[in-house]
Amino acid sequence: MTIKEIQDEIVDEFSMLTDWMDKYSLLIEIGNELDSFEEEHRTEQNLIEGCQSKVWLHAWLEDDKIRFMADSDAIIVKGIVSLLIRILDKRTPDEILNSELFFIDEIGLKEHLSPTRSNGLVSMVKQMRMYALAFKTKMEN
Amino acid sequence: MIKYPIEAIRKDFPILSRPVNGRPLVYFDNGATSQTPTQVVKAMEKVYLEINSNIHRGVHTLSNLCTEAFEDARKKVAKYIGAASEKEVIFTRGTTEAINLVAQSFGETFLGKDDEIIISAMEHHSNIVPWQLLQKRAGITLRIIPVNDDGSLDMEEFYNLLNPKTKLVAVTHLSNVLGTINPVEEIIEAAHNINVPVLIDGAQAIQHLPVDVQKLDCDFYAFSGHKLYGPTGIGILYGKEKWLNQMEPWQGGGEMIQSVSFEKTTFNELPYKFEAGTPDYVAAIGIGAAMDYIRSIGLDIISEYEAELYQYAFDRLSSIEGMQFYGTAEKRTSLISFLIKGIHPFDAGTLLDKMGIAVRTGHHCAQPLMDRFNIPGTIRASFGLYNTKKEVDALVDGLTKVKQLFG
Numbered sequence: 403m404t405i406k407e408i409q410d411e412i413v414d415e416f417s418m419l420t421d422w423m424d425k426y427s428l429l430i431e432i433g434n435e436l437d438s439f440e441e442e443h444r445t446e447q448n449l450i451e452g453c454q455s456k457v458w459l460h461a462w463l464e465d466d467k468i469r470f471m472a473d474s475d476a477i478i479v480k481g482i483v484s485l486l487i488r489i490l491d492k493r494t495p496d497e498i499l500n501s502e503l504f505f506i507d508e509i510g511l512k513e514h515l516s517p518t519r520s521n522g523l524v525s526m527v528k529q530m531r532m533y534a535l536a537f538k539t540k541m542e543n
Numbered sequence: 544m545i546k547y548p549i550e551a552i553r554k555d556f557p558i559l560s561r562p563v564n565g566r567p568l569v570y571f572d573n574g575a576t577s578q579t580p581t582q583v584v585k586a587m588e589k590v591y592l593e594i595n596s597n598i599h600r601g602v603h604t605l606s607n608l609c610t611e612a613f614e615d616a617r618k619k620v621a622k623y624i625g626a627a628s629e630k631e632v633i634f635t636r637g638t639t640e641a642i643n644l645v646a647q648s649f650g651e652t653f654l655g656k657d658d659e660i661i662i663s664a665m666e667h668h669s670n671i672v673p674w675q676l677l678q679k680r681a682g683i684t685l686r687i688i689p690v691n692d693d694g695s696l697d698m699e700e701f702y703n704l705l706n707p708k709t710k711l712v713a714v715t716h717l718s719n720v721l722g723t724i725n726p727v728e729e730i731i732e733a734a735h736n737i738n739v740p741v742l743i744d745g746a747q748a749i750q751h752l753p754v755d756v757q758k759l760d761c762d763f764y765a766f767s768g769h770k771l772y773g774p775t776g777i778g779i780l781y782g783k784e785k786w787l788n789q790m791e792p793w794q795g796g797g798e799m800i801q802s803v804s805f806e807k808t809t810f811n812e813l814p815y816k817f818e819a820g821t822p823d824y825v826a827a828i829g830i831g832a833a834m835d836y837i838r839s840i841g842l843d844i845i846s847e848y849e850a851e852l853y854q855y856a857f858d859r860l861s862s863i864e865g866m867q868f869y870g871t872a873e874k875r876t877s878l879i880s881f882l883i884k885g886i887h888p889f890d891a892g893t894l895l896d897k898m899g900i901a902v903r904t905g906h907h908c909a910q911p912l913m914d915r916f917n918i919p920g921t922i923r924a925s926f927g928l929y930n931t932k933k934e935v936d937a938l939v940d941g942l943t944k945v946k947q948l949f950g
Contacts, residue, residue, distance in 0.1 A: 422564075422897045427948055430890075454905045454920070455889040475919060476887040477949070478894075
């Protein structure tokens with residue numbers, strides 16, 4: 403599936419839930435199901451510090467695809483982190499660099515990706531793109 | 544006891560009756576910004592619609608009217624805090640700017656290498672960073688009064704820290720995280736015994752506790768308009784005349800000068816020496832109106848009502864399983880910081896918001912204090928004169944729901 407298709411799928415999954423409590427319940431569930439973060443990567447370098455919560459992001463290259471592993475101390479943030487990984491993990495640098503993330507807006511969680519909500523998510527997305535750019539440069543050389 | 548006019552008070556704050564996320568608003572973020580009553584908004588509107596003009600030096604009628612209203616506000620502030628003279632009341636942009644003024648100006652005039660300033664481990668960043676900047680500029684040393692487990696100051700250690708090198712003590716009156724009311728009278732007396740002046744950060748106290756700067760005998764007292772049911776962008780530095788007279792000005796410009804030539808500039812007298820440029824006279828008039836509003840109800844009555852509400856909130860919140868309070872000192876009021884076992888403050892704050900309940904979460908601009916308790920942050924409910932027990936019940940119900948969501 404393409405980045406767009408996965409986002410459409412997520413939007414579908416959330417569109418059935420009209421009540422905010424159900425929406426957040428699902429997000430909490432998704433957060434709890436995120437693959438466990440390998441402790442050796444919980445380093446200062448991989449830490450994205452928000453004012454309200456912390457995010458850890460580790461990235462590596464595997465067969466020309468970028469792999470991501472992430473975690474957060476807040477479950478709601480972790481839920482969104484988990485969705486971001488579902489969308490952007492195992493992609494080529496170009497796929498990530500050319501992607502447009504619209505799912506957050508469409509599932510009604512926009513406030514979590516606004517620059518004023520200092521939960522580390524905006525910086526995380528930025529950091530994921532930075533990794534894509536860095537790996538692309540590395541692969542071209 | 545006189546019945547507290549809660550219904551009438553709530554009507555003065557139209558924002559309180561708006562819904563948030565489809566639910567009635569429960570506003571418990573008063574420690575960050577309090578809401579503004581119609582009376583204050585009207586007073587400021589009147590300035591713009593009827594007398595707006597730049598203050599001082601103008602010869603025309605509007606300028607005189609506006610100057611009069613502005614200086615009248617200064618008198619109201621002086622009276623509210625019990626200052627000996629309105630010359631001791633300086634308008635700033637807020638508490639932060641007031642403390643920066645002292646750090647710059649008092650620092651420049653009186654402090655040098657090896658001098659020491661005592662602050663506490665429960666200070667807001669606004670009462671830490673200005674002194675750290677001074678540390679860089681002038682080479683002073685910062686000494687920190689530790690905080691006990693219950694959120695009170697370690698006074699024994701304070702007495703140990705006081706020494707002949709101490710040149711200033713700067714502490715908060717009421718902690719913005721713990722709600723602790725510090726023994727500022729005792730601190731001031733002890734410091735004065737060795738001729739050390741004291742600055743009190745009153746940002747969280749001025750709206751809840753009666754403050755009389757002459758009785759307190761503090762040398763400086765700083766607070767903001769927007770936590771006092773007044774407008775944002777305005778604050779007050781009270782300073783004893785004897786200090787302010789000796790201190791160098793910190794910003795240059797219009798109003799603060801007596802005469803300017805390229806050879807020599809002489810400065811204006813107090814309080815104008817510290818008010819360079821056109822001040823926010825509209826907000827200044829607003830802060831005067833806010834003080835009028837508080838006086839119309841009576842701060843003693845407000846204090847009593849809030850103390851009861853505070854106790855009710857503490858008791859109700861105690862019933863929640865896994866509740867951990869931060870700040871249990873004997874003397875405290877106005878705000879409650881807590882964590883619920885297994886729930887991150889960000890998650891709790893986000894979900895409460897969905898239920899129309901506004902609390903603050905995070906480190907509350909007091910990271911050293913978070914480190915002291917080894918926590919990432921807290922959930923803070925801070926109360927104002929218009930909050931009710933019913934709203935406390937809504938918070939308790941909201942937290943119960945949050946707990947359910949987390950299974």
